Amino acid sequence: MQFQAEVGVLDHVDGSSQFVSQDTKVVCSVTGPIEPKARQELPTQLALEIIIRPAKGVATTREKLLEDKLRAVLTPIINRYCYPRQLCQITCQILESGEDESEFSQRELSCCINAAFLALVDAGIAMNSMCASIPIAIMKDSNEIIDNPSAEQLKTSLSVHTLALEFIDGGKVVKNVLLLDSNGDFNEDQLFNILELGEQKCQGLVKNLRKIIQDEISPRLAA
Amino acid sequence: MTENTALDTIEVHPITFPPDVLARISPELSLQRHLSLGIRPCLRKYEEFREVTIENNTLSRYVDTENVDAKNNILGSNVLKSGKTIVITSITGGIIEENSASIKDLDDFGEDELYEITKEENVVANYASIYPVVEVERGRVGACTDEEMTISQKLYDSVLHSRILPKQALKVKAGVRSVNEDGTLSVLYPDELENDPSNETNLKMKRKWSYVLYAKIMVLSRTGPVFDLCWNSLMYALQDVKLPRAFIDERASDLRMTIRTRGRSATIRETYEILCDQTKSLPLMINSQNIAFASNYGVIDLDPESQLQDPDNAEEEVDIDMDEARPVLIADLDTEAEETSIHSTISVIANAKGNYTQLTLVGAGAKITPEMIKRSLLLSKVRANDLSTRLNE
Numbered sequence: 001m002q003f004q005a006e007v008g009v010l011d012h013v014d015g016s017s018q019f020v021s022q023d024t025k026v027v028c029s030v031t032g033p034i035e036p037k038a039r040q041e042l043p044t045q046l047a048l049e050i051i052i053r054p055a056k057g058v059a060t061t062r063e064k065l066l067e068d069k070l071r072a073v074l075t076p077i078i079n080r081y082c083y084p085r086q087l088c089q090i091t092c093q094i095l096e097s098g099e100d101e102s103e104f105s106q107r108e109l110s111c112c113i114n115a116a117f118l119a120l121v122d123a124g125i126a127m128n129s130m131c132a133s134i135p136i137a138i139m140k141d142s143n144e145i146i147d148n149p150s151a152e153q154l155k156t157s158l159s160v161h162t163l164a165l166e167f168i169d170g171g172k173v174v175k176n177v178l179l180l181d182s183n184g185d186f187n188e189d190q191l192f193n194i195l196e197l198g199e200q201k202c203q204g205l206v207k208n209l210r211k212i213i214q215d216e217i218s219p220r221l222a223a
Numbered sequence: 224m225t226e227n228t229a230l231d232t233i234e235v236h237p238i239t240f241p242p243d244v245l246a247r248i249s250p251e252l253s254l255q256r257h258l259s260l261g262i263r264p265c266l267r268k269y270e271e272f273r274e275v276t277i278e279n280n281t282l283s284r285y286v287d288t289e290n291v292d293a294k295n296n297i298l299g300s301n302v303l304k305s306g307k308t309i310v311i312t313s314i315t316g317g318i319i320e321e322n323s324a325s326i327k328d329l330d331d332f333g334e335d336e337l338y339e340i341t342k343e344e345n346v347v348a349n350y351a352s353i354y355p356v357v358e359v360e361r362g363r364v365g366a367c368t369d370e371e372m373t374i375s376q377k378l379y380d381s382v383l384h385s386r387i388l389p390k391q392a393l394k395v396k397a398g399v400r401s402v403n404e405d406g407t408l409s410v411l412y413p414d415e416l417e418n419d420p421s422n423e424t425n426l427k428m429k430r431k432w433s434y435v436l437y438a439k440i441m442v443l444s445r446t447g448p449v450f451d452l453c454w455n456s457l458m459y460a461l462q463d464v465k466l467p468r469a470f471i472d473e474r475a476s477d478l479r480m481t482i483r484t485r486g487r488s489a490t491i492r493e494t495y496e497i498l499c500d501q502t503k504s505l506p507l508m509i510n511s512q513n514i515a516f517a518s519n520y521g522v523i524d525l526d527p528e529s530q531l532q533d534p535d536n537a538e539e540e541v542d543i544d545m546d547e548a549r550p551v552l553i554a555d556l557d558t559e560a561e562e563t564s565i566h567s568t569i570s571v572i573a574n575a576k577g578n579y580t581q582l583t584l585v586g587a588g589a590k591i592t593p594e595m596i597k598r599s600l601l602l603s604k605v606r607a608n609d610l611s612t613r614l615n616e
Contacts, residue, residue, distance in 0.1 A: 064369060065376040076587040103347050103383065156346055177591050180584035183384035187578055188600050
């Protein structure tokens with residue numbers, strides 16, 4: 001997956017990142033751990049407030065569903081028992097969707113997941129594992145599996161998928177499938193092909209994400 | 224000192240709770256205890272589904288085909304019961320005017336050719352969805368919850384990507400109401416006049432309309448995750464939807480009026496008033512081969528430490544490996560204990576042919592292995608096969 005990413009782009013929050021892949025661009029900010037509102041507080045673990053803002057207009061149920069999926073991915077990778085009775089706010093602002101928003105959200109979701117992961121690391125929140133996410137499409141006629149499809153490829157696809165994998169041991173071992181969200185028309189063989197290809201691609205992506213974090217941190221350690 | 228040690232000896236009594244109290248205090252432990260016996264808190268087996276009973280179209284205005292209830296605006300309905308949960312789906316509709324005619328709508332295409340083209344191009348842009356509003360009744364009023372919003376949106380996305388509802392099926396074939404010589408009103412529909420081609424050309428209208436469909440889904444006595452119940456209910460309801468025929472008044476069929484704005488005059492064609500026929504209706508032509516049914520699964524590791532010891536053979540107890548967690552697949556999640564303790568879930572929408580249109584896999588708890596996925600896909604296929612026969616019973 002071709003992408004450009006930066007961490008620490010905002011200076012009034014605890015952690016932030018920008019993730020750009022093709023025409024999709026997302027900025028993510030993380031504030032926490034902070035004092036929660038009484039209704040958000042969890043007695044034994046960190047509460048998460050996840051907000052996704054669309055590229056245009058106000059947030060709708062579409063963004064609510066994206067938030068729900070992002071929460072499903074982030075909850076298991078954050079070490080939430082480290083911060084009892086605390087809150088972490090994660091806000092993703094989509095700057096450019098890079099796809100037809102009325103029909104697809106796969107590109108945006110993948111970029112939000114990757115951006116949120118980088119921002120959480122930048123904020124210094126304790127994590128259990130790493131994650132990486134890619135959008136995938138299976139094309140009509142050719143049945144070709146394409147990772148990181150463009151807006152045009154999504155439109156002529158037969159099925160579209162978002163895959164997020166959890167990595168441990170320095171990004172070498174896949175611990176679990178955090179999210180596989182598939183829509184369209186597909187069969188069992190295609191599904192397992194997606195998981196196979198997705199594992200390779202996510203592994204490459206997680207290596208690059210580690211590189212970005214390393215480049216950010218090493219000068220600070222040297223100083 | 225010696226006296227003190229004697230006093231310090233405390234006898235520890237284990238605290239015991241009745242099962243229902245334990246289930247409230249520690250749902251996780253209660254669930255593990257049940258699972259170790261090979262059953263679930265709802266007394267089903269691991270891969271046992273709840274029975275589903277449906278009633279289709281009992282609320283619709285077209286229940287009695289002879290006597291259409293014109294005051295009822297429900298076009299299709301379904302009542303689905305599964306365990307204690309009841310889902311009531313009612314489909315209503317509206318008509319919108321299409322303000323920009325796409326290239327495919329040009330008049331040189333015949334209706335049938337147009338249909339062939341849309342069938343050929345099996346892309347999402349040629350399909351419409353339904354606008355669902357899910358209401359989970361909890362005995363209190365207030366703003367809609369996140370769960371209601373995400374289920375509604377997921378239903379919308381899944382109907383769209385399942386390619387069930389072609390845009391072509393929602394086009395209005397409008398008729399014209401005219402006054403006869405004797406003063407009575409009669410409505411002529413273009414497709415009812417096939418033997419009289421001269422009339423058809425007179426009825427060609429420049430404006431296009433489409434139906435939009437709304438679904439109100441009410442969930443009563445929610446006991447567990449409800450997305451799959453809502454989806455199945457919506458699928459049953461959609462298969463019996465009838466769209467009312469619509470017509471415009473002859474006098475308004477090509478009315479133009481001149482208006483002046485800031486000194487300039489412009490011709491504006493008045494919007495037609497489109498009316499629905501009180502009695503006549505057409506069935507909604509959905510892509511019935513894409514009708515699919517949903518089921519959900521959970522994956523949980525059996526915790527060997529929570530297993531109940533059999534009091535009868537406590538002495539000859541076998542050495543269980545306390546570190547070995549065995550994952551099991553649980554079908555059709557229900558009850559609070561399962562919902563709160565099972566974090567790895569699989570949700571599948573499958574059709575009877577063995578193709579899938581939607582799959583959501585969330586691995587926040589136990590590891591989801593390829594075997595688990597294979598098993599859940601197989602079960603979904605069997606379940607979809609079973610559910611698809613219910614409508615004809």
